[in-house]
Amino acid sequence: MIKGIIFDLDGVIVSTDEYHYQGWQQLADEEGIEFNREINERLRGVSRMESLGILLEKATKEYSEEEKIEMATRKNNIYRNLLKNITPADILPGVMDLLNELKKKGIKMAIGSSSKNTPVILERIRMDTFFDAVADGNDIRNSKPDPEVFLLAATRLSIPAEECLVVEDAEAGVSAALNARMKVLAVGSASKDKRAHLRAADLTEVTAEELLMMN
Numbered sequence: 294m295i296k297g298i299i300f301d302l303d304g305v306i307v308s309t310d311e312y313h314y315q316g317w318q319q320l321a322d323e324e325g326i327e328f329n330r331e332i333n334e335r336l337r338g339v340s341r342m343e344s345l346g347i348l349l350e351k352a353t354k355e356y357s358e359e360e361k362i363e364m365a366t367r368k369n370n371i372y373r374n375l376l377k378n379i380t381p382a383d384i385l386p387g388v389m390d391l392l393n394e395l396k397k398k399g400i401k402m403a404i405g406s407s408s409k410n411t412p413v414i415l416e417r418i419r420m421d422t423f424f425d426a427v428a429d430g431n432d433i434r435n436s437k438p439d440p441e442v443f444l445l446a447a448t449r450l451s452i453p454a455e456e457c458l459v460v461e462d463a464e465a466g467v468s469a470a471l472n473a474r475m476k477v478l479a480v481g482s483a484s485k486d487k488r489a490h491l492r493a494a495d496l497t498e499v500t501a502e503e504l505l506m507m508n
């Protein structure tokens with residue numbers, strides 16, 4: 294039986310993914326590095342520094358550690374500026390209905406995100422007190438596909454991993470959930486991932502009953 298549900302944040306609860314893309318694209322343009330939406334797909338669920346590593350695969354020169362930190366900071370500053378536009382209206386379709394239904398049924402819910410910006414995003418969408426637990430990029434050493442963030446979220450919910458379901462939009466996130474031995478619902482960009490136990494284009498397509506029946 295599913296007793297706890299762990300939601301990824303970016304691309305599952307809220308559409309910050311376009312702002313991540315814009316931040317990386319601007320950085321790549323400033324550095325004269327080839328970048329596009331296809332490469333951007335590989336950054337979903339991956340930490341900031343690892344994302345930079347993927348972007349730098351197309352670089353024509355070597356960058357020092359100091360330069361890499363400056364570039365990641367520059368991207369984050371662009372991203373943080375764009376985040377000022379986020380409001381509760383950016384919560385993705387079906388999210389609030391599903392979450393409220395789950396809450397009524399007494400299901401414990403957590404956020405499990407690689408993002409260090411999780412607290413600021415939750416505040417902007419006025420969901421900073423909604424979840425029973427939050428585990429994010431500030432708490433972990435290894436980002437998805439490592440299961441660390443989901444295992445920490447389960448611990449914080451006091452629910453065994455086998456009784457948790459993860460909702461993810463990233464291939465790396467689906468891998469992380471499977472590595473944690475959790476069930477996984479893949480949505481959005483990950484909705485074609487056959488490894489997931491359940492798949493949907495978005496959360497308007499799933500009901501609380503359907504999720505809780507998974508075993």
Ligand code: BG6
Pocket residue numbers: 302303313336337338339340341344369406407408409410411430463
């Ligand atoms: C994930 C996003 O949620 O967070 C990734 O899917 C992003 O694209 C990662 O790189 C880290 O985010 P941040 O906000 O710490 O730079």
Ligand code: MG
Pocket residue numbers: 301302303304305337338461462463466
């Ligand atoms: Mg995501």
